[in-house]
Amino acid sequence: xxxxxxxxHQAPDFLxxxxxxxxxxxxxxxxxxxxxxxxxFRVGPPAAWVEPLPVPTDSGPxxxxxxxxxxxxxxxxxxxxxxxxxxxxxxxxxxxVLSSQGVEQASNIQFHFDPTYEQLTVHGIWRLREGHREDxxxxxxxxxxxxxxxxxxxxxNGTLSVVPFLHDVRVGDMxxxxxxxxxxxxxxxxxxxxxASIGYSVPVAHWSYRxxxxxxxxxxxxDFGRPGLTHSERKHDGVHELTWExxxxxxxxxxxxxxxxEPVFSWLQLTEYKDWNDVARWSSALFQVPARSKALEQEVxxxxxxxxxxxxxxxxxxFVQDEVRYLGIELGPNSHQPHPxxxxxxxxxxxxxxxxxxxxxxxxxxxIDAQPAxxxxxxxxxxxxxRPTATAFDHVIVHATxxxxxxxxxxxxxxxxxxxxxxxxxxxxxxxIVSPDTQGLATIPPPTLEAPSTFVDETYVAPDRxxxxxxxxxxxxxxxxxxxxxxxxxxxxxxxxxRYYFNYYAKTDAKISLxxxxxxxxxxxxxxxxxxEHYRIENFWSDDGRRDFDAHAxxxxxxxxxxxxxTFPLAVEHPVFIRHRITLQSGTPLFVTSRRGRVDGxxxxxxxxxxxxxxTLVLDYRYRSVAxxxxxxxxxxxxxxxxxxxxxxxxxxxxxxxxARLNAPRGPSxxxxxxxxAVMVLSGLLWFVIxxxxxxxxxxxxxxxxxxxxxxxxxxxxxxxxxAGAAIPITGPHELLxxxxxxxxxxxxxxxxxxxxxxxxxxxxxxxxxxxxxxxxPTCARARRVYFEDRGTRAA
Numbered sequence: 034x035x036x037x038x039x040x041x042h043q044a045p046d047f048l049x050x051x052x053x054x055x056x057x058x059x060x061x062x063x064x065x066x067x068x069x070x071x072x073x074f075r076v077g078p079p080a081a082w083v084e085p086l087p088v089p090t091d092s093g094p095x096x097x098x099x100x101x102x103x104x105x106x107x108x109x110x111x112x113x114x115x116x117x118x119x120x121x122x123x124x125x126x127x128x129x130v131l132s133s134q135g136v137e138q139a140s141n142i143q144f145h146f147d148p149t150y151e152q153l154t155v156h157g158i159w160r161l162r163e164g165h166r167e168d169x170x171x172x173x174x175x176x177x178x179x180x181x182x183x184x185x186x187x188x189x190n191g192t193l194s195v196v197p198f199l200h201d202v203r204v205g206d207m208x209x210x211x212x213x214x215x216x217x218x219x220x221x222x223x224x225x226x227x228x229a230s231i232g233y234s235v236p237v238a239h240w241s242y243r244x245x246x247x248x249x250x251x252x253x254x255x256d257f258g259r260p261g262l263t264h265s266e267r268k269h270d271g272v273h274e275l276t277w278e279x280x281x282x283x284x285x286x287x288x289x290x291x292x293x294x295e296p297v298f299s300w301l302q303l304t305e306y307k308d309w310n311d312v313a314r315w316s317s318a319l320f321q322v323p324a325r326s327k328a329l330e331q332e333v334x335x336x337x338x339x340x341x342x343x344x345x346x347x348x349x350x351x352f353v354q355d356e357v358r359y360l361g362i363e364l365g366p367n368s369h370q371p372h373p374x375x376x377x378x379x380x381x382x383x384x385x386x387x388x389x390x391x392x393x394x395x396x397x398x399x400x401i402d403a404q405p406a407x408x409x410x411x412x413x414x415x416x417x418x419x420r421p422t423a424t425a426f427d428h429v430i431v432h433a434t435x436x437x438x439x440x441x442x443x444x445x446x447x448x449x450x451x452x453x454x455x456x457x458x459x460x461x462x463x464x465x466i467v468s469p470d471t472q473g474l475a476t477i478p479p480p481t482l483e484a485p486s487t488f489v490d491e492t493y494v495a496p497d498r499x500x501x502x503x504x505x506x507x508x509x510x511x512x513x514x515x516x517x518x519x520x521x522x523x524x525x526x527x528x529x530x531x532r533y534y535f536n537y538y539a540k541t542d543a544k545i546s547l548x549x550x551x552x553x554x555x556x557x558x559x560x561x562x563x564x565x566e567h568y569r570i571e572n573f574w575s576d577d578g579r580r581d582f583d584a585h586a587x588x589x590x591x592x593x594x595x596x597x598x599x600t601f602p603l604a605v606e607h608p609v610f611i612r613h614r615i616t617l618q619s620g621t622p623l624f625v626t627s628r629r630g631r632v633d634g635x636x637x638x639x640x641x642x643x644x645x646x647x648x649t650l651v652l653d654y655r656y657r658s659v660a661x662x663x664x665x666x667x668x669x670x671x672x673x674x675x676x677x678x679x680x681x682x683x684x685x686x687x688x689x690x691x692x693a694r695l696n697a698p699r700g701p702s703x704x705x706x707x708x709x710x711a712v713m714v715l716s717g718l719l720w721f722v723i724x725x726x727x728x729x730x731x732x733x734x735x736x737x738x739x740x741x742x743x744x745x746x747x748x749x750x751x752x753x754x755x756x757a758g759a760a761i762p763i764t765g766p767h768e769l770l771x772x773x774x775x776x777x778x779x780x781x782x783x784x785x786x787x788x789x790x791x792x793x794x795x796x797x798x799x800x801x802x803x804x805x806x807x808x809x810x811p812t813c814a815r816a817r818r819v820y821f822e823d824r825g826t827r828a829a
Contacts, residue, residue: 072172072177073148073153073177073193074144074146074152074153074154074155074172074177074195075152075153075154075155076154076155076156076170076172077154077156078156079123079154079156079211079213080114080121080123080213082114082245083112083123083213084112084243085110085125085211086108086110086125086239086241088107088108088127088207088209089107089108089127089238089239102131102135102234102235102236102284103130103131103132103134103135103137103138103139103235104128104129104130104131104135104138104139104235105128105129105131105235105236105237105238106126106127106128106129106233106235106236106237106238107127107128107129107207107238107239108125108126108127108209108238108239108241109125109126109237109239109240109241110124110125110126110239110240110241110242110243111123111124111125111229111241111242111243112124112125112242112243112244112245113227113242113243113244113245114244114245115225115244115245115246115247115250116247117223117247118217118222118223119215119216119217120215120216120217120225121213121214121215122213122214122215123211123212123213124210124211124212124213124214125209125210125211126209126210126211127207127208127209127210128207128208129205129206129207129208130202130203130204130205130206130207130208131204132204133204135204136202136203136204139202139206139208140199140202140208142158142196142197142199142208142210143194143195143196144194144195144197144212145192145193145194146192146193146195146214147192147193147216147218148193150216150217150218150219151214151215151216151217152214152215152216153195153212153213153214154212154213154214154215155170155172155195155197155211155212156211156212156213157170157209157210157211158170158197158199158208158209158210159208159209159210160199160201160202160206160207160208160209161206161207161208161209162203162205162206162207166209169199169200169201170197171197174197174198175195175196175197175198176195176196176198177193177194177195177196178193178194178196179192179193179194218366218368218369219366220319220366220368220369220370221315221423222315224305224306224315224423225252225303225304225305226302226303226304226305226306226422226423226424227302227303227304228300228301228302228303228424229242229277229300229301229303230298230299230300231256231258231259231262231279231282231298231299231300231301232258232259232282232285232297232298232299232300233282233284233285233298234284234285234286234287235284236281236282236283236284237279237281237282238280238281238282239278239280240278240279240280240282241276241277241278242276242277242278242301243274243275243276244274244275244276244303245272245273245274246272246273246274246275247271247272247273248268248271248272248273249271250305251305251307252273252275252303252304252305253303253304253305253306253307253420253421254275254301254302254303254304254420255301255302255418255419255420256277256299256300256301256302257296257299257300257301257302257418258279258299258300258301259299261279261280261281261282262277262278262279262299262301263277263278263279264276264277265278277301282299285297285298286600288594288596288599288600288601289594289595289596290594290603290604290605291601291602291603291604292602292604292661292662293410293411293412293413293415293604294411294412294413294414294415294462295415295601295602295662296415297601302419302420302422303420304420304421304422306420306421306422306423307421308421308472308473309421309465309471309472309473309474310469310471310472310473311421312421312422312423312425312465313465313466313467313468313469313470313471313472314469315423316369316405316407316423316465316467317467317468317469319369319370319371320371320386320389320390320393320405320467322374322390322393322394322397323373323374323375323394325375325394325398326375326378328375328378328379329374329375329378329394329395329398330398332349332352332378332395333395333398333399335348336348336349336352336395336399337399341436342399342400342401342435342436343435343436343452343453345399345401346396346399346401346433346435346440346453347452347453349392349395349396349399350392350442350444350449351449352395353388353391353392353395353444354388354444354445354446354447354448354449355447355448356381357377357378357381357382357383357388357391357444358381358382359382359383359384359385359388359445360382360383360384361383361384361385361387362384363384369386369423370386371383371386371387371389371390371429372387374387374390374391374394374395377390377391378391384445385428385429385430385443385444385445386405386429388444388445389405389406389429389430389431389444390405391444392431392442392444393405393431396431396433401433401434401435402433402434403431403432403433403434404431404432404433404466404467404468405429405430405431405432405466405467406429406430406431406432406441406464406465406466406467406475407425407426407428407429407464407465407467408426408427408428408429408430408459408461408463408464408465408477409425409426409427409428409461409463410427410428410461411427412425413460413461413462413463414462414463416462416463416474417463417474425465426465428461430442430443430444430459430461430464431443431444432464432466432475435453436453438453440453440456440458441458441459441461441464441477442456443459446459446516447520447523448516448519448520448523449516449560450515450516450519450555450557450558450560451512451515451557451558451559451560452558452560455511455512455559455560457480457481457512457513458477458478458479458480459477459480460477460479460480461477462476462477462479463475463476463477464477479608480513480608481608482512482608482609482610482657483610484511484610485511485610485611485612485655486510486511486512486513486514486515486609486610486611487508487509487510487514487586487610487611487612488508488509488510488611488612488613488614489506489507489508489586489611489612489613489614490506490507490508490509490614490616491504491505491506491613491614491615491616492504492505492506492507492616492618493573493615493616493617493618494618495573495574495617495618495619495620496620497620497621498574498578498621498688499809501569501570501571501573502569502570502573503548503567503568503569503570504538504545504566504567504568504569504570505565505566505567505568506534506564506565506566506567506568507563507564507565507566508563508564508565508566509561509562509563510561510562510563510564511559511560511561511562512560515555515560515561515562516560518562518564519555519562522553527551527553530551531547531550531551531566534551534566535547535566535568538568542570542572542573543572544570544571544572545568545569545570545571546568546569546570546571547567547568547569548567548568548569549567550567551564551565551566551567552564552565553565574688576792577687578687578688579685579686579687579688580685580686581683581684581685582615582617582652582683582684582685582686583682583683584613584615584652584654584682585613586611586613587611587613587639587654587656587678587682590605590606590609590611590637590656590658591637591639591656591675591678591679591682592675593672593675594668597668597672598668599665599668600665601665602662602663602664602665603636603662603663603665603668603671604661604662605636605637605658605660605661605662605663606658606661607636607658607659607660607661608657608658609656609657609658610655610656610657610658611655611656611657612653612654612655612656613653613654613656614651614652614653614654615651615652615653616649616650616651616652617649617650617651617686618648618649619648619649619650619686620648621648621688622647622648623645623647623648623649623650623686624645625643625644625645625650626643627643627644627645628641628642628643628644629641629642629643630642630643630681631681632674632677632678632681633674634670634671634673634674634675634678635659635660635663635664635667635670635671635674636658636659636660636661636662636663636671637656637657637658637659637674637678638656638657638659639654639655639656639674639678639681639682640654640655641653641654641681641682642654643684650686652684654681654682754776754819754820754821755819755820759820760803760820760821760822761819761820761821761822762821762822763821763822763823772821773791773806773819776817776819791806791807791808792806792807792808793805793806793807794807802822802823803820803821803822803823804820804821804822804823805818805819805820805821806818806819806820806821
């Protein structure tokens with residue numbers, strides 16, 4: 034099942050020609066194997082009842098606000114006539130090309146229709162240039178194609194498209210298009226509903242919707258428009274004529290991440306259904322549970338052998354989810370009417386309505402109360418403001434009562450595991466239960482998370498500054514997160530997934546290698562899936578002994594919106610509960626101040642816990658969403674919370690000498706923290722003195738070390754190179770390496786080192802040109818630094 038119209042959120046990139054003005058596209062198709070006629074459309078004038086509006090001479094004042102669009106729409110009108118079960122829909126547009134980009138937009142015209150119940154009549158495509166109006170539609174040049182726009186979603190509907198190829202469209206031209214569609218999907222049995230979009234991403238000079246309606250039939254209308262929409266009506270000859278108009282409609286500026294339940298574009302809704310019970314009775318006739326066939330009865334007997342009602346329910350659900358693949362053939366009435374369950378079982382595929390009716394049939398055979406339920410996957414709670422209509426839904430799920438528990442399950446979801454106690458309802462908010470007794474929309478409880486559904490646990494083991502570091506990553510997923518990863522593993526090999534994760538870490542550490550293969554542990558009963566990764570990292574620390582740590586698992590939930598000065602709310606993924614823990618096991622002491630931080634924003638809460646017990650540092654982060662959107666007036670508070678979160682979730686460790694220091698988090702430090710650090714440092718010094726045998730013994734050892742150092746320096750050329758003032762003179766860069774080889778470290782080793790490990794820094798002191806060379810002794814790992822003065826270069 035798919036949506037019949039998308040009036041609220043999907044504005045066209047350009048104000049469409051005939052195809053994109055099909056805001057009430059009915060679904061259906063040609064019979065399988067039937068070839069369309071050579072010219073399955075007519076060419077002629079509109080019907081006598083149509084009263085075409087004149088095209089405005091220009092678009093008037095600037096309607097787009099503060100920028101120019103590729104086209105402007107001078108006229109957009111729709112005229113609809115309903116008589117008995119027949120419906121005729123006339124559309125007429127006029128667009129002016131404002132730029133070279135607008136040429137492509139305005140000339141891209143297509144007519145979509147279903148030849149099994151719709152008749153297309155093209156009245157013409159006219160080009161107005163320098164006061165001359167010419168019909169540029171050539172029927173013989175038009176191409177008819179069967180363009181399955183939803184093929185990637187495994188949906189087939191058989192709609193045809195007529196594509197006229199226009200010649201010679203230029204900037205400044207005005208293109209006028211008019212056509213009529215006659216007919217309606219028989220699945221609605223002549224019941225009328227329609228929507229007309231008023232707002233678009235381009236300005237409209239004159240918008241109009243005219244309806245000729247039988248005077249003796251009830252009609253319900255509701256406009257979701259901005260100020261400026263006018264309404265008039267009159268009755269004549271048994272016809273109720275209603276007209277809505279708006280002039281100088283401004284363009285609607287797009288914003289990112291707008292919730293589906295927030296109306297962005299103005300629109301008009303018309304329906305013949307008086308209430309939701311009316312819609313429920315219509316849908317009940319489509320979702321009739323037939324008598325069970327032999328094959329269905331066999332499956333019911335197989336599931337009935339399970340020991341409990343919960344086990345029987347789960348067995349039937351898993352069978353429909355995992356063994357009946359998703360594929361929709363939505364031809365004609367099957368846009369809304371499911372195929373018979375026995376047929377779906379036999380061919381082992383179906384779309385959402387097919388799989389839902391099959392599951393309901395099996396569950397009722399097991400004595401479990403179940404009904405199909407119609408939902409809107411994007412508009413969700415926005416349905417509360419709609420007039421009842423059969424075209425309000427785009428998906429079907431199942432409502433069931435199992436062991437006294439009310440459940441909402443999606444038969445199209447695959448590889449779901451776990452028991453009913455941990456089952457979360459889908460986030461659709463509203464549903465229409467398919468039953469003649471249904472009086473209104475039901476509320477689907479929102480999913481909740483009491484514990485993290487994803488826990489990323491990274492452990493770094495760094496014995497010393499220069500050795501390799503091991504990284505073990507354990508990612509534990511539960512609930513829907515486990516289901517999602519299970520689906521990923523079903524379509525992606527473990528080796529491919531491992532390669533993807535490996536390259537993610539390689540962006541930070543170029544010299545990373547796989548220590549052991551990735552492993553996966555799946556507990557279907559508890560719906561817990563654990564992925565383990567093992568790496569080895571060379572050059573873990575930067576040249577100056579620094580390492581940055583970041584809670585990257587939270588990054589996608591803490592990104593800033595593209596548009597911050599907003600008219601519409603900002604959607605936030607909800608519910609989300611993520612934990613990311615980073616553990617560093619160091620070979621040297623880490624003097625770290627334990628600290629707890631917390632950020633509370635309009636849509637999320639972030640907790641950061643820093644602690645250490647000597648040589649182990651733990652950074653523990655928890656992110657939890659608290660709302661599904663941020664209203665426009667709270668955006669500044671949300672941005673402030675995002676900035677604070679950046680300060681809380683980023684840390685770096687700086688190695689120095691024989692100890693490691695954790696610099697404060699990227700934010701202001703406090704006097705209390707500095708005092709605590711000072712106390713810890715003094716305590717460490719006191720412990721060190723006692724450990725060395727007391728002050729006297731420490732003084733004796735220090736004197737011995739000094740004598741050894743003085744003795745070793747006798748082998749160095751008059752201590753040259755220790756400072757800029759005592760720089761070693763050389764005649765050119767070629768002499769630098771040979772001179773280094775003659776220098777000795779305090780441990781007695783020579784100064785030779787691999788050339789790629791040497792760090793050279795040029796220094797200019799007045800007229801002196803110096804080079805500071807730094808490296809690490811390969812024997813004792815002592816940091817070495819020597820100054821050289823290139824006198825030969827200076828003399829030259």
